[in-house]
Every structure is written in C-alpha cells, then in structure tokens.
Amino acid sequence: MSGPILSIFDTKFAINQFSGNRLLLVKILGKFVEQHQDFDTLIAEHLQQQDFQTAKQQVHTIKGVSGNLGMKALHDACKQLEMSLANQTTEYTLEEFLQVFKQTLTLVQQYSADSDTQETLETPPEIPPKVTPQQIERTQLIAALRRNEFISDSKIHNYTQTLDLSAEKLNELKQAIHDLDYPIAIGLLE
Numbered sequence: 366m367s368g369p370i371l372s373i374f375d376t377k378f379a380i381n382q383f384s385g386n387r388l389l390l391v392k393i394l395g396k397f398v399e400q401h402q403d404f405d406t407l408i409a410e411h412l413q414q415q416d417f418q419t420a421k422q423q424v425h426t427i428k429g430v431s432g433n434l435g436m437k438a439l440h441d442a443c444k445q446l447e448m449s450l451a452n453q454t455t456e457y458t459l460e461e462f463l464q465v466f467k468q469t470l471t472l473v474q475q476y477s478a479d480s481d482t483q484e485t486l487e488t489p490p491e492i493p494p495k496v497t498p499q500q501i502e503r504t505q506l507i508a509a510l511r512r513n514e515f516i517s518d519s520k521i522h523n524y525t526q527t528l529d530l531s532a533e534k535l536n537e538l539k540q541a542i543h544d545l546d547y548p549i550a551i552g553l554l555e
Contacts, residue, residue, distance in 0.1 A: 372437055373465075374472050379435035384545070386513045390434075391480045394473050397430060402470070405463050412459060421450040424462075431469070439469040502527040507554050510547040528554075 383390045404427065411420040428443030442465040445457040506524045509516060516524075521542055525535050534553055541550035 373439075373469055374476065375435035375437055376476060377435075382433060382435065384513065387480055388512070391477045394434065394477050397434065398470055398474055398477075401427065405466060408463075409459065417450050417453060421447055424450065427466075436469050436473070438465050442466065503554055507551055510542075510551050510554075513547060516542050 379390055379394075380387055383393070404423070408420055408423060411417075411423070424443050424447045428440055428447060431439040431443060442457075442462050446459070446462045449457040502524055506516075506528075521539055525539065528535065528538075530538065530553070538550055538553045541547070541553065
C-alpha cells in the first residue's frame with residue numbers, strides 16, 4: 366500500500382508492531398472493527414447530549430489504538446476532534462471526523478479480507494516424493510518459523526528429536542527459537 370492509502374493505514378508499521386505476524390494483526394484489526402463499528406452513532410449521541418467529557422474520552426481511546434495500529438489518518442483526526450471537544454469549538458467537525466473514521470474502517474476491513482484470501486491461497490511447502498520423516502519435520506518446522514508461529518517447548522522437543530543436527534547445532538536452534546530469532550533458526554535448518 367502506498368500514496369494516499371499509506372497515509373490512512375500504514376500496513377508496514379502495523380505489521381512491525383506485531384513483529385511481522387500478519388495473522389495476529391488481522392485478528393486484532395477484526396476486533397477493532399467489531400468493537401468500534403457503532404462508534405459513529407455512539408459519539409454522535411454523546412455530542413447530542415452535550416456529554417463532551419465522555420465523547421472526549423472515547424475519542425482519546427480510539428486515538429491511542431489507531432496510532433498503535435498504523436491508522437495514521439484516524440489518529441490525526443482523533444487529535445483534532447479531541448482538541449475541538451476540549452475547547453468546545455467546531456473547528457474540526459464531527460462530520461469530518463466520521464468521514465475519516467468510516468474510510469479507515471473500510472480500508473482496514475478490505476486489508477483483512479485481502480489477507481484472509483491470500484492466506485488461504487498460500488500452499489504449504491512442497492515435500493518431494495520419497496522423503497524421510499526427518500525431512501518432513503524439518504520442512505514443517507521451517508514453515509512454522511516462516512509464519513512466525515509460536516513454538517512451545519514441547520514442540521521444540523518433538524522437532525529436535527527427529528532432526529539430524531549435531532548437539533551444538535540443536536542447542537543453537539533451541540536458543541534461537543526461544544529468543545524468537547526465527548531467521549537464525551531457519552538458517553540453521555537450511
């Protein structure tokens with residue numbers, strides 16, 4: 366994503382916030398959309414009731430979350446609306462804010478849908494014919510590391526039982542996985 370879309374939702378920043386785990390990002394984005402899909406109605410009600418303090422608190426919350434998730438335009442819109450609410454001015458209107466809010470939600474939903482589609486289209490690594498169980502284990506471990514999956518101690522133990530590595534390499538591999546240094550672990554396996 367680049368250009369104007371990047372100024373709305375910086376996907377690279379968002380993915381980096383989750384250490385490259387795109388699946389986790391998509392899950393969190395889904396929760397964000399689910400929790401805030403009615404925010405436009407809610408904020409309008411608070412403003413209609415002249416409950417500026419509650420409206421300001423809710424905008425402040427969205428500001429923090431949107432900033433952490435790379436939703437740059439929404440983060441900026443929250444800052445502007447928050448200032449307007451604090452000063453009880455109409456410099457930045459609710460309509461302007463809601464336009465950015467809805468545009469961001471739409472873009473985030475589209476990104477999540479595209480990521481889901483891409484994830485289901487990706488195929489697991491091909492295993493050549495007549496492979497040994499050790500080769501299958503190695504291939505599965507490398508695939509899990511490339512997907513940035515968390516690998517529990519029991520899984521590490523199971524994988525290392527079948528890998529044909531020296532004791533020194535096994536220790537290096539275990540340490541790399543424990544340190545979440547998956548590129549090093551992949552390098553040791555390849």
